[in-house]
Amino acid sequence: xxxxxxxxxxxxxxxxxxxxxxxxxxxxxxxxxxxxxxxxxxxxxxxxxxxxxxxxxxxxxxxxxxxxxxxxxxxxxxxxxxxxxxxxxxxxxxxxxxxxxxxxxxxxxxxxxxxxxxxxxxxxxxxxxxxxxxxxxxxxxxxxxxxxxxxxxxxxxxxxxxxxxxxxxxxxxxxxxxxxxxxxxxxxxxxxxxxxxxxxxxxxxxxxxxxxxxxxxxxxxxxxxxxxxxxxxxxxxxxxxxxxxxxxxxxxxxxxxxxxxxxxxxxxxxxxxxxxxxxxxxxxxxxxxxxxxxxxxxxxxxxxxxxxxxxxxxxxxxxxxxxxxxxxxxxxxxxxxxxxxxxxxxxxx
Numbered sequence: 378x379x380x381x382x383x384x385x386x387x388x389x390x391x392x393x394x395x396x397x398x399x400x401x402x403x404x405x406x407x408x409x410x411x412x413x414x415x416x417x418x419x420x421x422x423x424x425x426x427x428x429x430x431x432x433x434x435x436x437x438x439x440x441x442x443x444x445x446x447x448x449x450x451x452x453x454x455x456x457x458x459x460x461x462x463x464x465x466x467x468x469x470x471x472x473x474x475x476x477x478x479x480x481x482x483x484x485x486x487x488x489x490x491x492x493x494x495x496x497x498x499x500x501x502x503x504x505x506x507x508x509x510x511x512x513x514x515x516x517x518x519x520x521x522x523x524x525x526x527x528x529x530x531x532x533x534x535x536x537x538x539x540x541x542x543x544x545x546x547x548x549x550x551x552x553x554x555x556x557x558x559x560x561x562x563x564x565x566x567x568x569x570x571x572x573x574x575x576x577x578x579x580x581x582x583x584x585x586x587x588x589x590x591x592x593x594x595x596x597x598x599x600x601x602x603x604x605x606x607x608x609x610x611x612x613x614x615x616x617x618x619x620x621x622x623x624x625x626x627x628x629x630x631x632x633x634x635x636x637x638x639x640x641x642x643x644x645x646x647x648x649x650x651x652x653x654x655x656x657x658x659x660x661x662x663x664x665x666x667x668x669x670x671x672x673x674x675x676x677x678x679x680x681x682x683x684x685x686x687x688x689x690x691x692x693x694x695x696x697x698x699x700x701x702x703x704x705x706x707x708x709x710x711x712x713x714x715x716x717x718x719x720x721x722x723x724x725x726x
Contacts, residue, residue, distance in 0.1 A: 378423050380562065381598040382408055382464075382511075383457040390457070393423055394598055400426045400451035408463050408599075412561055412655040415536035416601060419561075426450075460511040461595040462564055463533055466656035468593065469647050470529070470568055471501040473636040476665025480672030485576060489675065499638050499646050501659070504568070505590035512596035515706035519591055521571035524685040524705065525670045527663040528621045528693045529568060530633050532640050533599050534657040535561025549652045556644035559653065562601040563615075565693050565701040566660045567594040572671050572684075595658070596701045605697055613639040617696040619664050624690055628682060629667025633695075636661060 379394035391408050392401040402411060403425055411419050472478060475491055483489040494500075510516060518524050537547075537558045548559065568589065575588025610616045614634035621629035638646075640661060647653055663669045674680055685691070685705050692702040 378419065378562075378601045378604070379598045380408060380411065380419075380601070381462050382460040384460055385452060385457045389460065390452075392451070393426055394454060395427045395451065397454050398451040399454055399457055402426075409656055412463070412533065412535040415538055416561060416603065417538060419535075419601070458511075458513070459597050461509045462597070462599045463595065463656060463658060465506040465509065465595075465658040466654055468504045468506050468658045468660070469501045470504055470566075470660035471499050471643050471662040473499055473638055473643060473662035474631070474665045474668070475637055476631075476635065477663045477668055477672050480665070480675040481669075482675065484671055484675030496637070499643050501643075501647065501662075502585060502589075504593060508590060508592050510592050510594040510703060512594070512701055513703065514594065515704040516569050516592040516594070517706045517709045518569065519571055519574065519587065520708045520710050521573055522684065523572035523671075523680070525570040525572050526621065526623075526685065526691045526693075527566075527568035527570060528619055528629060528631075528668040529566040529660040529663055530615070530617070530619065530640075530695055530698070531564050531566040531595065531661065532644060532659045533561050533564060534559050534644070534653050534659070535655050546652060548654050549648055550650065551645045551648040551653070553639075553641045553645045556648065556653075557641040559655075560602045560641060560644060561655070562599040563605065563698060564595050564599050564658075565597070565695050565698055566658075567691060567693055567701060567703060568660060568663070569593065570669070570671070594701055594703045597699050600698050608697060610634055613641070615640060617698075619668070619696070620694040621668060622692040622694070623682065623685070625692070628673070629664070629669070631664035631666045631668055633661060633664060635665055 381394050381399060382391045383399055390401050392399060478491045478495055479489045569592045571588045575585045578584040578586050608615055608617050616632055616634040619631055619633055643659055647659060667673055670682060687705050687707055689705045692700055694700040
């Protein structure tokens, strides 16, 4: 099943993509409602709206006597503008590809290095759910000399399948098996990045923050997890191909199965002493072998290929999901913030 959000005539629609049409959920349900219900109930909804077209009427039969029911309603996909397929409750983005870490570290530190701590547990950061971009929506970056993209697959969390037999808070301290039950589906993620801003702020040992939070693209839709069972390898990794293009030139390609942990283990780790809920989005981290320019800069010893500039179009293609494109719009200069002021460190007024 493919699940999408769209707009036409200023009205937002939410529902299924059935063939080349978008079909609203019954009863005014939203994507958030469907995620909270889980996959089983979503399949039942899908069956309601994807009824096959009736057979041709029998010659001589009265009008309306074909005996079937009509095809799915909705609108042609070509007539709507797709939006990000989910309004995230929270966004966690991992760094789960060793090859990506090797390349980026070479660009930042002058040598390729993966810290021993990377292997001990998956690492992630939280980013901004309020600057999400949909398919075809241009990004408005800050003033930066090193604008970059990141090609990722994102997990969308839904309600667990079946009645829960576990005690405690729902979505908390999940095992990998339990985490797999809350993986509703997958979409494509582009984590736009201003690498010069990111490098400065991370020297303070915090972040990334302003180097990342200006825009993240999601889309074109959510493809439910059951569609990907044939792509799982013997270790539970999702062996789907991911490609990145800039202005239609291939710059990166990888298999998602090259990540250090299968996706349910990322979900389980996120839930440790915490909680994941329906509507949460978790990025896989940037794929290797050119999943971002920062990796290539490290491997090539310079800004080759060049950083993104206004007018460039980034197109990400992921097997089994589709493609997500976005152009670079004009940079937006924010208001100036003064440097820190020297203070006396007096302890009393």
